[in-house]
Amino acid sequence: MRISSKLSLRFVLLFAVFTIIAFFLFSYLVREKSEYDYIYFLSTLNNTISSTLVENDSLKKNYNEILNKIHSQFSNKPIIRITLISCSGKVIFESDTFAHKMDNHKTRPEIMKALNGEVGTSIRQSKTLKKDFLFVASPVKNSDKTQVIGIIRTSVLVKDFDSQTAKFAITIIFFLVIFLLFGFLILDRFSKRITVPICEIENATKEFASGNLDVTVKAEGKDEIASLANNFNIMIDNFKKLLSELKYLEQVKRDFIVNVSHELKTPLTAIKGFIETLEDELIEDEIIEEKELKNYLKYIDITKRHTHRLISIVQDLLMLSETETVSSSLMKSKTDVKMLLEKMLPIFSQKLEEKQLKLITEFTPDFPEISVDAFKFEQIFVNLIDNAIKYSDKGEIKIAAKADNEYAYFTVTDSGIGIKPEDQTRIFERFYTANKSRSRQTGGTGLGLSIVKHIVLLHKGEITVESKLGTGTVFLIKLPIV
Ligand SMILES: Nc1ncnc2c1ncn2[C@@H]1O[C@H](COP(=O)(O)OP(=O)(O)OP(=O)(O)O)[C@@H](O)[C@H]1O
Ligand SMILES: [Mg+2]
Structure with missing residues (x-):
């Protein structure tokens, strides 16, 4: 989930919880306040009614007329119910029902309090009307205020003032939702500024x-994000500097190898030529004794082998330097690789015969022409087959090829000595030889597989190895057809 979505979600959750809490809290406070206001209003009304009754001395006579008149003034909601009760608890006037049908009210909690000279309040169900009321009862005192002569009680339906509370709560919710929307918009802008x-x-x-080194990010402001962007830009710059230094060093190394190899190639070829001439002349020399000739030929053979090895190292180094340079050096063309390999394979005939090994090729019949640099492609198999022969003492070597619409798959399988798992990850490194004593014996320098890997990579392919010690090795190559 993106940071902005996370922020928004958290804000919405937080605000929802806040709104719910605020709603209940406000509703509670508003109800308390409105209850208090009604008690105040009803007790003031009680006082007014009480004074009117006492002034007119109407507690005994025409209270009906006065109270009905007052009651009619509160015909709009909330409707006020008025009750007049005698000190004995008898209801003598009731605005909403018949007074004579009502129970004695002496034990009603608000009446009991009023009989004591105080203002009595209670919220309860009316036993007469079976509805919840807020009752406020006040004593009616004689004109010199020394004696309670009756009780005046006014009341309102609880649902009437509750509906006012609900209206207020809905207003609060409305404003909270507006506030939430504003908050959300502000948060959205704020989170965008960060994200x-x-x-x-x-x-x-x-x-x-993905390899694009020419990236920079805007570093505006002075906050942590600007500092992060700035550090990122510095990091990229440093990396580019380091990379160009490395490239330069790599180029120096490559040039050095190429130059030295070229310098060595000419004298080595000359040495090789002269040794072969020397060998021929010694053989043809009739004066030289046979024992001496045998010795000389032995020394010449050793020199020839070492010279040959030096020449192949120089050739490998030149090839490696060339494959390590950019891919434009590939001369790709559609090639019948089956035919190419079949023409090349005879160079191994002698070695195969010496070691009594069999070499077989297995190409699928419809194997297509693929786009490769023929010379370099051939080098892949020269090196792999050379290894397969070098590191096998028995069995057969198989070259197989198949293809699908996009890739060609080649395998070179031998039944040789195999490669340890820990060496399998390293054999493609330059100068790495897994079996030192065998390499010394066979004259391996550890360049063959690095050349193979580079050529495969130049063709945008992949090479992997599967091997089991003592059983054999398979090299798998996957090359794009086009
Ligand atoms: N088919 C194989 N079977 C067993 N070991 C192998 C095989 N191919 C390569 N190796 C191991 O991997 C090492 C690296 O091979 P690589 O071809 O790079 O070098 P090399 O054969 O020793 O020398 P050269 O440079 O002459 O090819 C070898 O020394 C050998 O230990
Ligand atoms: Mg090799």
């Missing part, structure tokens, strides 16, 4: 990882 530069850095790192 957009982070996304830019993320994209730049992706580009960088």
Whole structure:
């Protein structure tokens, strides 16, 4: 999940919790406040009614007329119910029902309090009307306020003032939702200010990882993100500098190898030529004794073998330097690789015969022509077959090839000594030889497989090895057909 989505989700969750808590808290406070206001209002109304009744001395006579008149003033919601009760608890006036049908009210909690000269309140169900009411009862005192002569009680339906609370709560929710939307918009802009530069850095790192080194990110401002962007740019610069230094050193090394190899090639070829001439002349020399000739030929053979080895090292180094340079050096063309390999294989005939090994090729009948640099492609198999022969003492060597629409797959399989798992990851390194004593014996320098790997990579292919010690080795090559 993206950072901006995470931020927004958390904000929405937080705000939802906050809204719910705020709703309940406000509703509670509003209800408390409105209850308090109604008690205040009803007790003031009680006082007014009480004074009117006392002033007119109407507690005994025409209270009906006065109270009905007052009651009619509160015909709009919330409707006020008015009850007049005598000190004995008898209901003598009731605005909403018939007074004579009502119970004695002496034990009602608000009446009991009012009889004591105080204002009594209670929220409970009316036994007469079976609805919840807020009752406020006040004593009606005689004109010199020394005696309670009756009780005036006013009340409102609880659901009437609850509906007002609900209206208020809905208003609060409405404003909270508006506030939430504003908050969300502000957060969205704020999170974009943070996440957009982070996304830019993320994209730049992706580009960088995919090989584009010419990436920079904008580093505006002075916050941590700007510092991160700045450090990223510095890192890329340093990396590029380091890379160009490495490339330079690599080039120096390659030039050195190429120059030295070229310098060595001419004298070595001359030495080889002269040794062969010397050998021929010695053989033809009739004066020389046979025993001496045998000795000389032995020394010449050793010199010839070492010279040959030096020449093949020089050739390998030149080939490696060439394959290590850019891919433009490939001379690709559509090639019938089966025919190419069949023409090349006779160079191994003598070695195969010496070791009594069999070499077989197995190409699928419809194997297509593939686009390769023929000379370098041939070198892959020269090196692999050379190894297969060098590191096998029995059995057969098989070259197989098949293809699908995109790739050609080649395998070179032998039943030789095999390669240890820990060596399998290293044999493609330059000068790495897995079996030192065998390499010394066979004259291997550890360049063959690095050349193979480079040629495969130049063709945008892959090479892998599977091997079991004592059983044999398979080299697998996958090359794109086009
Ligand atoms: N078919 C194989 N069977 C067993 N070991 C192998 C095989 N091919 C390569 N190796 C091991 O991998 C090492 C590296 O091979 P590589 O061809 O690079 O060098 P080399 O054969 O020793 O020398 P050269 O440069 O003459 O080819 C070899 O020394 C050998 O130990
Ligand atoms: Mg080799």
